[in-house]
Amino acid sequence: MQHRYQIIQADWTVTVNADFEVLHDFSVVVEDNRIQTLIANDQVMELPCYTQAEIISLPGCALMPGLVNSHTHASMSLFRGLADDLPLMQWLTDHIWPAEARWVDAEFTADGFRLAAAEMIRSGTTCLSDMFYCPDEAARCAQQIGMRSVIGLIVLDFPSVWAQNADEYLHKALAVHDEIRELPLVSSAFAPHAPYTVSDEPLRQIAMYSSELDVPVHMHVHETAAEVAEAQQKTGQRPLERLDQLNLLNPNLIAVHMTELDEFEIERVAEAGVNIAHCPESNLKLASGICPVSTLLDRGVNVCLGTDGAASNNDLDLLGEMRTAAMLAKGSSGNASACNARQAIEMATINGARALGMADQIGSIEPGKLADLIALDLTSLNTQPLYDPVAQIAYAASSRQVSHVWIDGVPQLRDFEFCQLDSDEIIATAAGWANKIKS
């Protein structure tokens, strides 16, 4: 078989490897969909593949691993701006859940997913972890677009367009898990929505299946103080304690939000190896609370980043989320060293990969890993002069500076233009939905 070689030469390669090496004047050699090697520019001509390779020269750019959005509801991008300036439960019960009941179907899921994926690719995200209805449709859409995705297999107690009760959700979750195993860019996670929307029995079964199949569990947990207080009032237990009794606190769990944690719970999640998906902009916008990221990082907890859905953010820009996370960690801990530039970049890349069980495949630029790569053009006014590309990426660069994106070795963005997606068509489709929904 004929191999395809791409040699990407950026001024800086921010590897995000274990030593967080930043290489200057290096070539990243991609063979088909994998990174073959990293080699100094003055030696790359000696490689046997050099003569047949496509050379992509990126002066003034930094190459880094593609960003990993560890928590989103991609298709909800069609509800962006539908209801704002409200607290979580009012936003959910008065606006989002009724809108979902009225509008969501397979077509909505696919069109919303496409809009979200395009926005994410444009802003440097190469892998997303989703939670929404019609996960089979989202999976097919992800594969067709070429977006690496971990599709959440939604489970709830109450009926929706997708299923009528917890048993049916679980049954369909397992069926979709089997169905999408064949799709190379897509994998799955169980996605019980939250402790307050899923009862003990389905959670017990999810814990069992997750352990048997080694599949992550993606769940909103301790999103607000009110959620925790209400659970305590109803059951005498904090939700995290209940999840612990149901055998869900382990390295397969991606607990989203976690704004409300006491000292004992921080120790417990650290000990259990629970991953935490921090969504600072959604938490700030809904006034949900603040995840104690600085303390969690100090205790060695794997904290990754998510945008949440565009209906509560309201964008899907993970580079912006990274900066908000760093600023919020510093401001809330009173420590300017908290969540430093390196940690912020790790949260948006390798930590997300680790949470999704994919750290051996994506999240850093290392030989053997899949070629999920992005380039940022740092020649703009706002990233000059350039002492340190890491500081510029974490604290100054905007997602508009993402110039190139590869997913699985396939170019998705080249010189700021989509290679595969038709953004005019995607925007027109979104506008069509807005006309229907607002009428």
Ligand SMILES: [Zn+2]
């Ligand atoms: Zn969410």
